[in-house]
Amino acid sequence: MxxxxxxxxxxxxxxxxxxxxxxxxxxxxxxxxxxxxxxxxxxxxxxxxxxxxxxxxxxxxxxxxxxxTRVVAVEVPDRPGGLGETLHALRRNGINVEYMYSAARRKGESAIIIFRFDEIGRALDALHGAGVTVLDRFDPL
Amino acid sequence: MSTWNDPANGFHPLSAADYLPRARLEEVQLQRLRSTVALAYARVEHFRSRMDERGLTPKDVQTPADLARLPFTVKADLRDTYPFGLLACPMEEVVRLHASSGTTGRPIVVAYTQADIEVWKEVMVRAFASFGVHRGDIIQNAYGYGLFTGGLGAHYGAEALGATVIPISGGNTERQIMVMQDFGATVICCTPSYFLHLVERAVEEKIDFSRMRVGVFGAEPWSEAMRQRIQDDTGVRGYDIYGLSEIIGPGVGAECVHQVGLHLYEDHFFPEIIDPASGAVLPDGSEGELVLTTLSKRAMPMIRYRTRDVTTLIAEPCACGRTLRRIKRIERRSDDMFIIRGVNVFPSQVETALLRVDGTLPHYAIVLTREKGLDDMEVQVEVTAEVFSDKMRALETLHRNLGQELERVLGIRATVTLVEPRTLARSEGKAKRVIDKRKI
Incomplete structure (x- = not known):
C-alpha cells in the first residue's frame, strides 16, 4: 500500500x-x-x-x-521497458507523478521505485488495476 | 581670504547667507522660528493639539531655547496623517508633491509651495557652490527622478546655479558611461557606491572620464576611507550632501571644499542634538540624534523632527569662512533603519513582507553586503515545519513568493535564502535582525 x-x-x-x-x-x-x-x-x-x-x-x-509524507513503493521488472509499463498505466489514468526515485537493491529480478503522487488514492487504483505490484512493507533486501 | 569669492572655491551670490555673522544669523533664525511655530499652530491641527495638550501657545517660543518645550515630530506622525494631514496651506498653493517609503510600506507625502521650491533651489545652489561647482560645469544628475526628492532637488539647484544639467536619472550603466564620455560631464550626482560601479565599468571599457572633477554623493552612508579611495583612484573630489524629504530633500547640509563636516543651512533649518533615549537637548560637541525644525517652509512646516540620524554639531569656525555650524558625517542611526541603494528600509517592512507569504512569522535575518561597490540585501528565512514540503515545486514557489513580496513592499530587489532552522542566532530580548557586512 x-x-x-x-x-x-x-x-x-x-x-x-x-x-x-x-x-x-x-x-x-x-x-x-x-x-x-x-x-x-x-x-x-x-x-x-x-x-x-x-x-x-x-x-x-x-x-x-x-x-x-506518504509515498508508494512499486516493484517493477528489472529489465528494459520495465518501468514504462507502470508509467503508461499512470498516464492512461491521467495521474501525475510529483517525483520518483529508485531504491538500491542487492539481488533479485525486480527494481523498487518510490513514487510521490498528489492523488495517492487514484494512483493506487490505477496501479492495482494494471496489475503492478505495490509493496505494503518496504524491504528491499 | 583672497579667494573667498572665487566660484571654483565655493562662491555664488546666494552663498552670501553662508557667511552671515552669527549674531545676524541668530536674529534671522529666531524671527523665522517664531513665524513657523505660529503658522504650524494656526494651520495644522496636529501641531496645535500637541501644543494645547501641554498648555503651550506660539507666544511661549520667545528664544531658540524655548523650542525644547515643544513636542517632537516623528515619521509615524507623517504616516498617521497620510497624505495631507500636515499641510499648512490650501492645496491650490501646493505646486509639488513628493513621497518616500514609510515603515509599513505606506509612503509619506511631502508638499511644497512655490516659495518652498525656491528655498530648496537656493540651498542646493549653495551646496553646489560649496563643492566648487559653478556655471560652465556639466552636471550628470544620476539621482532618481520622480517621487524621490533626490533627482528633482539636484536638478533645480543645478539649473539655478547656471550649470548645464543632464537629467539622466538613475540606472542604465551603459548610457551613464556613454554620457559621461560623450557629453564631457564634469560633475556627477549619485550614490557613492553607484559611482564606484560606474568607474569600474568605465575603466573596463577604457572610457575617458578625466574631465570629471566633482562627485556629489549622498542618499546612503559612506565613509572617509571610501572617499579617499574614490579621490585617489579617480581624481574626482567626492562631497557629502545631507537631506531628507520630511525637511525638504537634499540640501539640508553640505560639505565645503575642506571636507571637514557638513555645513547646515541654519537660516532655513534649525538643528538640535538630543539624547535619543531621554529626548534632552545636548550641547554642541555631543554626539546624539539630529532634530530639525524648518524655518522657511510654508506648505509643510516641521517642528522638531527626529531624523534618527546620529551625529555631532560642530560650532568651531571652518577654514572656508562659513559661519554655518557643521555636522559630522552621518554614520549610523538611532533606530534600526538602514539605507540600501538609496532606499530607506526598516526591518519591520521585511517582516510585513514575510508575513504576507505564509501567515507565520519565521525567524529571519537581513544581511547587507557590498560587492564591487554595489549594495546587496539578502534576507535569510528559516524554513519551519509549517512551510516545509517534500516537493521542490512548493519550496520554489515559497522562495519566489518571498522575493516578490519583499520587492513589492520595499521597492528594491532582495536575495532570499532559505536556511535551516538552527542557522540564525537566537538572542535574548531583541533579535539581531540586521547584519551589516558592508565596508563603508
Whole structure:
C-alpha cells in the first residue's frame, strides 16, 4: 500500500548531509532508500527508513525541519521497458507523478521505485488495476 | 581670504547667507522660528493639539531655547496623517508633491509651495557652490527622478546655479558611461557606491572620464576611507550632501571644499542634538540624534523632527569662512533603519513582507553586503515545519513568493535564502535582525 517517507530540509552548505546521516547512525536507523533533490541554494533529502516516525522525531529534536509524507513503493521488472509499463498505466489514468526515485537493491529480478503522487488514492487504483505490484512493507533486501 | 569669492572655491551670490555673522544669523533664525511655530499652530491641527495638550501657545517660543518645550515630530506622525494631514496651506498653493517609503510600506507625502521650491533651489545652489561647482560645469544628475526628492532637488539647484544639467536619472550603466564620455560631464550626482560601479565599468571599457572633477554623493552612508579611495583612484573630489524629504530633500547640509563636516543651512533649518533615549537637548560637541525644525517652509512646516540620524554639531569656525555650524558625517542611526541603494528600509517592512507569504512569522535575518561597490540585501528565512514540503515545486514557489513580496513592499530587489532552522542566532530580548557586512 503506502510507505512513509521522511523528508529533511537542507541548506546547500558543506557538511549538511553528513550531519543528518550521523544523527541516523547514532540512533541505529537503517536507510532503505534515499534521494536528494537539490537547487542552487537548498535541497530536500527524502528518506525511506525502517522506523519513519521515530526518525522524524529524532531529526526534529536534532534541529532539522522534517516532514513525513506518504509515498508508494512499486516493484517493477528489472529489465528494459520495465518501468514504462507502470508509467503508461499512470498516464492512461491521467495521474501525475510529483517525483520518483529508485531504491538500491542487492539481488533479485525486480527494481523498487518510490513514487510521490498528489492523488495517492487514484494512483493506487490505477496501479492495482494494471496489475503492478505495490509493496505494503518496504524491504528491499 | 583672497579667494573667498572665487566660484571654483565655493562662491555664488546666494552663498552670501553662508557667511552671515552669527549674531545676524541668530536674529534671522529666531524671527523665522517664531513665524513657523505660529503658522504650524494656526494651520495644522496636529501641531496645535500637541501644543494645547501641554498648555503651550506660539507666544511661549520667545528664544531658540524655548523650542525644547515643544513636542517632537516623528515619521509615524507623517504616516498617521497620510497624505495631507500636515499641510499648512490650501492645496491650490501646493505646486509639488513628493513621497518616500514609510515603515509599513505606506509612503509619506511631502508638499511644497512655490516659495518652498525656491528655498530648496537656493540651498542646493549653495551646496553646489560649496563643492566648487559653478556655471560652465556639466552636471550628470544620476539621482532618481520622480517621487524621490533626490533627482528633482539636484536638478533645480543645478539649473539655478547656471550649470548645464543632464537629467539622466538613475540606472542604465551603459548610457551613464556613454554620457559621461560623450557629453564631457564634469560633475556627477549619485550614490557613492553607484559611482564606484560606474568607474569600474568605465575603466573596463577604457572610457575617458578625466574631465570629471566633482562627485556629489549622498542618499546612503559612506565613509572617509571610501572617499579617499574614490579621490585617489579617480581624481574626482567626492562631497557629502545631507537631506531628507520630511525637511525638504537634499540640501539640508553640505560639505565645503575642506571636507571637514557638513555645513547646515541654519537660516532655513534649525538643528538640535538630543539624547535619543531621554529626548534632552545636548550641547554642541555631543554626539546624539539630529532634530530639525524648518524655518522657511510654508506648505509643510516641521517642528522638531527626529531624523534618527546620529551625529555631532560642530560650532568651531571652518577654514572656508562659513559661519554655518557643521555636522559630522552621518554614520549610523538611532533606530534600526538602514539605507540600501538609496532606499530607506526598516526591518519591520521585511517582516510585513514575510508575513504576507505564509501567515507565520519565521525567524529571519537581513544581511547587507557590498560587492564591487554595489549594495546587496539578502534576507535569510528559516524554513519551519509549517512551510516545509517534500516537493521542490512548493519550496520554489515559497522562495519566489518571498522575493516578490519583499520587492513589492520595499521597492528594491532582495536575495532570499532559505536556511535551516538552527542557522540564525537566537538572542535574548531583541533579535539581531540586521547584519551589516558592508565596508563603508
Amino acid at each position: 503506502e510507505v512513509a517517507q521522511v523528508s529533511v530540509f537542507l541548506e546547500n552548505r558543506s557538511g549538511g548531509l553528513v550531519e543528518v546521516v550521523d544523527v541516523l547512525a547514532r540512533n541505529a536507523i537503517d536507510m532503505k532508500a534515499l534521494s536528494l533533490a537539490d537547487m542552487a541554494d537548498f535541497g530536500i533529502l527524502r528518506l525511506i527508513v525502517d522506523d519513519p516516525e521515530r526518525t522524524r522525531v529524532i531529526l526534529k529534536e536534532a534541529g532539522f525541519t522534517v516532514d513525513k
